[in-house]
Amino acid sequence: MRSSRVLFFLSLFIISLLLNGGVSAQPVRFIPLPPxxxxxxxxxxxxxxxxxxxxxxxxxxxxxxxxxxxxxxxxxxxxxxxxxxxxxxxxxxxxxxxxxxxxxxxxxxxxxxxxxxxxxxxxQFSVAPLPHTENWESCNFSYNHWYLSSPSPELLQITTNPGSTNCYCRFGSTISEDAADVSLTNFYMLTFLPMCSELVVSFDLKCRQTTASQDTFRLSVIDRNEVAFFFSDIVSSTDTSWKHYTFAYPIIDQICERLRWTSVGAIGHLTAEWQLDNIFYFEHLYPATNLQVYQENNGNRLTWSATEYQSFNSQRKFHIIRYLNGDSIMSLYTTDTTLYDSISQPWMYCYTVTTESNAWIYITPSDPTPLICADYTRIINHDRNIFMLSPNPVNNNLCIRYNGHKAELLLCDLTGQLVLKKSIPSSPTGEYRVNLPATLPDGLYLVRLIQPNNDQITRKLIISR
The missing domain is CATH 2.60.40.10 (Immunoglobulins)
Known part of the structure; x- marks a missing residue:
């Protein structure tokens, strides 16, 4: 009985499928896949x-x-x-x-x-040393110490690494072969700026010894505490040909002051040192902070704070960009942390300050400070109720409410051109009416009130007929 009922319902299901055209497949939802x-x-x-x-x-x-x-x-x-x-x-x-x-x-x-x-x-860029042909002041190995004419070699060249946005400094010095068993020449250093904090030292070394004795030379990077935090040893041989050496030292967060070359062997303990004052061991310039602007006389006074650097303070400058209506209209430079900007037209002026290098154009500037704006622009900070315009927008008849002494009223277009000038006398009611010329086109104008003490108040006025 049970099996008969199952067969009955199965037959009904098959008939239903036949009547409805078979089984309909549900569409598969497309899922966009990334690489x-x-x-x-x-x-x-x-x-x-x-x-x-x-x-x-x-x-x-x-x-x-x-x-x-x-x-x-x-x-x-x-x-x-x-x-x-x-x-x-x-x-x-x-x-x-x-x-x-x-x-x-x-x-x-x-x-x-x-x-x-x-x-x-x-x-991390890896740059091969450049050919070096310039000669510097020489000294020899016959003394207990090497004496360079300048303890701090001058900057030889600064240029751009071909095919790379990084730049480097190159220094040079030559050691002569007079009365010496070992010569060091074609000596120069490369420092990557500003993000690759790596000191690359490259030089050629030639030994004139014919005996089997060997000398050990050490190239060290010395910090201000006389600690050699990086060094490389070179062992001389009887080979008298020139050999080229290149060493790279990561100097991130290290204060390197000198590069020291020492020799211990048959010719005694010989030392030469190069000051690394021109090595930039910081990674970037920091932006100014606490930028403020306030009205002073007929202009804006900007002040800001700057992060101090260990040996870079005197070679730092600040790039101030003035924006008018969102467009950059002027670049100003100073080495101080304050600037006075004289304003010729009343408007909305905004400023940013960027820290830049005053000596090396290849050091990346800092990020700019957040934009700061001066909304008053040559407007003395008076109560707004002293000078009001109505209606605004205006058709022909303008009502001026002014609670003060006799003043001059100037109406200018956005180019600064004077289109109307009126004298406003003192009034017990504090109201004064002006009929605007019918020839004035519709648009935005600036109404400037000049008081007897030369203080100025400026309002915006829209003429719409």
């Missing part, structure tokens, strides 16, 4: 990105683009047929990349996938 297997390789001064496109099923929307993001910003959009990308905008430091895929699901309808896995790459 996969992303990896990044640092190649000299660029970042090489590679990835794989996600697999697609028949009937899926087609990908129409790849978006490449770097450090939370869109870097580029490229064709989906490409699976690699060269980022030539990198400098030394850490960078984070990720990608998304853009699909066309219907005409004019695009959908973007979730982000791919993030990859982080550390860019």
């Amino acid at each position: 996969t297997n992303i990896h990044c390789t640092a190649i000299q001064d660029c970042c090489y990105l590679q990835w794989e496109m996600p697999e697609s099923n028949p009937g899926d929307p087609i990908p129409v683009g790849i978006k490449i993001f770097k450090d939370n910003e869109l870097l580029d959009s490229i064709e989906p047929s490409t699976t690699f990308y060269y980022d030539m905008t990198v400098n030394c430091g850490l960078y984070e990349y990720w990608l998304t895929t853009v699909y066309l699901v219907s005409p004019g309808n695009f959908v973007e996938s979730d982000t791919s896995n993030h990859v982080i790459v550390n860019i």
